[in-house]
Amino acid sequence: MLPKILTSGLFAGFCAGLIAALLQLIFVQPVLLHAELYEGGDLIYNMLEGAPSQPDIPGFDAMRDGLSVLFSALIYVGYGLILVAFMSIANAQGIAISAHQGIVWGLAGFVTIHLAPSFSLPPEVPGMASADLAARQVWWWGTAVATGVGLALIAFGRSALFMAAGAVPMVAPHLLGAPEPAVFTGPLPPEVASLFAVRALGVSMAAWATLGLFAAYFWQRETQDA
Amino acid sequence: MTILVQTSAKSTAKSTVLPAVMALAIGLGIIFVAGHVQASALHDAAHDVRHATGFPCH
Incomplete structure (x- = not known):
């Protein structure tokens, strides 16, 4: 296999x-x-x-x-x-x-x-200005994994409850918030x-x-x- | 292209899950090394792709 x-x-x-x-x-x-x-x-x-x-x-x-x-x-x-x-x-x-x-x-x-x-x-x-790299990478991995779990629940969940539950891990990382820089200093248009x-x-x-x-x-x- | 694939009967959990977990580990390892490890040479070589792929880069 x-x-x-x-x-x-x-x-x-x-x-x-x-x-x-x-x-x-x-x-x-x-x-x-x-x-x-x-x-x-x-x-x-x-x-x-x-x-x-x-x-x-x-x-x-x-x-x-x-x-x-x-x-x-x-x-x-x-x-x-x-x-x-x-x-x-x-x-x-x-x-x-x-x-x-x-x-x-x-x-x-x-x-x-x-x-x-x-x-x-x-x-x-x-x-572009950005927050600490390691913090962003951790958040990135966490969000990707949580979203994958959420999508799987929605796609393969056998009841409406499962599907609704799938929304939770998809929304949570964004309510928690991604690491952001304290100030924006980007020189770009x-x-x-x-x-x-x-x-x-x-x-x-x-x-x-x-x-x-x-x-x-x-x-x-x-x-x-x- | 509507050929359907199904494994013959019920494969045992071990014979389907273990290979999938191994492939998953290899895939995640590749993405971690190519996309996230900050060794200087690796970062420089993969720089443009990391940005274009949306990985946190520097």
Whole structure:
């Protein structure tokens, strides 16, 4: 069983990771590089005078962007293994998953790993003010796990009570609140930061949808003639 | 693409849960190392992806 999970997760994650990397390089990287011009002081944002909306941005960097592709593939392989592991447990409980249903699983993964933590800790563009890193990482993991538990209760709960209970761990981390900096000192135009956050989420959503599709497809293939 | 997958009969809990837990541990390990460990070389190499993925980065 383990080799089948590893194989499916690896293939699905690698494919989705390459798609994520491509989308990130096209849609997210230019915004990140734009932000770094402010982070490094090459551009200065003054609210009264404004700042150019289309500055010259460095182009493709083989080393830097190559590493991004590798790490994107690696991270999505991690996601893929987790997703297929849960699919295998669902399968064993008699829940069948078609490739199309896999997309819904992928979107649930997106909500768990990206959308829910971003609700209180939006994707940070370089240069943004932020609280202590360790505290944010702990909150991030806690929120992802709690959201996953909540979604599972809603998806597989056998009664309305279970489904209602699922909302609790999903809401709790945000009532508790994410670690925030005492003061905001970001040197960036807000337009850059908001575009970055939404682009990062949009790309992740597309990548997770394909991850779910591929994960269910490869898992089907692996287990079909078992 | 509507082929349904079901394991033959009821697999024992051990044979389905243990492999899933192991795959889960490997997956979480990969995300922790690639996304969250702050070793300098690792941070620099994964920097852009960490930001674009929404992980707390620095």
